[in-house]
Amino acid sequence: MDEKDFLADRFEQHRGQLRAVAYRMLGSLAEAEDAVQEAWLRLSRTDTSDVENLGGWLTRVVGRVCLDMLRSRASRGEESLDVRLPDPVVSGEDVKDPEHEALVADSVGLALIVVLETLTPAERLAFVLHDMFAVPFEDIAPLVGRTPAAARQLASRARRRVRGEAPAPDADLTRQREVVSAFLAAARSGDFDALVAVLDPDVVARSDGGALRPGAVVRGAAAVAGQAMSFARFAAVARPALVNGTAGVVSFADGQPMSVLAFTITGGKIVEIDILADPERLRRLDLAVLDG
CATH class of the missing domain: 3.10.450.50 (Nuclear Transport Factor 2; Chain: A,)
Incomplete structure (x- = not known):
């Protein structure tokens, strides 16, 4: 196995989590795939020999890519008063789909994604990375150009919005x-x-x-x-x-x-x-x- 194949194999080990991060950030399955592909391109042209935690590094890269995509949406005036729902993740009732299950693990219902759509891009990034994927605020801060304390505040504001507006579904x-x-x-x-x-x-x-x-x-x-x-x-x-x-x-x-x-x-x-x-x-x- 040559170096590129080895790198691709390591990337594939993290693809499921990266898609999950991107879906929560973007609410779009197609854009989530684009974000993951961009992360692969950045990995393939970056020297990661000093990276101890590749999964963490890739998660931050995908987070940054998604943040840029959300900001681009806003700059193009794509936000509208009309209702635009996120993409649903649909599967058969009796069909076990590991890929779908990874995308919507931890009760990521459509109602939650709807609320995430109302956050600012920076709030969404801080909340998704910290509360859903346990990324430390010290690693989130450079992505949003804030101090760790300010990044914590972003996540806190987002958390209050989510708790107030996204009802927790019955588990049964x-x-x-x-x-x-x-x-x-x-x-x-x-x-x-x-x-x-x-x-x-x-x-x-x-x-x-x-x-x-x-x-x-x-x-x-x-x-x-x-x-x-x-x-x-x-x-x-x-x-x-x-x-x-x-x-x-x-x-x-x-x-x-x-x-x-x-x-x-x-x-x-x-x-x-x-x-x-x-x-x-x-x-x-x-x-x-x-x-x-």
Whole structure:
């Protein structure tokens, strides 16, 4: 094995973690892959003979690449008042996918990624690297051009936002599935009261239909139940799935995916529903395994 092959082999050992870091930072599967590839390019042209912890070095490189990408988004004015959901990580209910599991380990539900999208780039970097990957603030500080104490403050602000706005989902996947099944059954039958019964009074539903169908946010059990009844036809063709490791559904029509629904269930009630219905983004997801 020559030196380049040896280096590539060592890089592959860390690829899973690097993709996980990039996904949490960017909320985009394609951009996460781009960030990981950029890390490989930087590694391949850098003398790392003095690097004792290659995994830590690569994590910081990916973090820096993602920070630059987030700042570039902001400078191009890509932030919008319209709802734009992060990419969901979708797999079959009974299919063990180690790659997907690594991406969404530690309960990284779609609702959490939604909240991360509201942070400043520096706050997001500090929180993701420190709270999710145990990178010391001394190593984060140079990436954001701050002192370690200031980097700690960035993470602290982000942590307060996450705790206040990202509900922790129930851990029991079987119970999650029961609640989602009850929601779908009520939507199919047009049972408004049954829908309200499985929704938290302050439930929030976000939908992202893409450029041609601007996103929307609906709040409150009655309003969300009314919306669910109006889309009962999609509930009739919904297939169970895991969306970011929690119970969700994907609906199809004529073999084409129409929407991905991610549910956040807390205390046995649905507190958030995130609906991706952007045709272009749905086509980029690998959903064929669900279309049975």
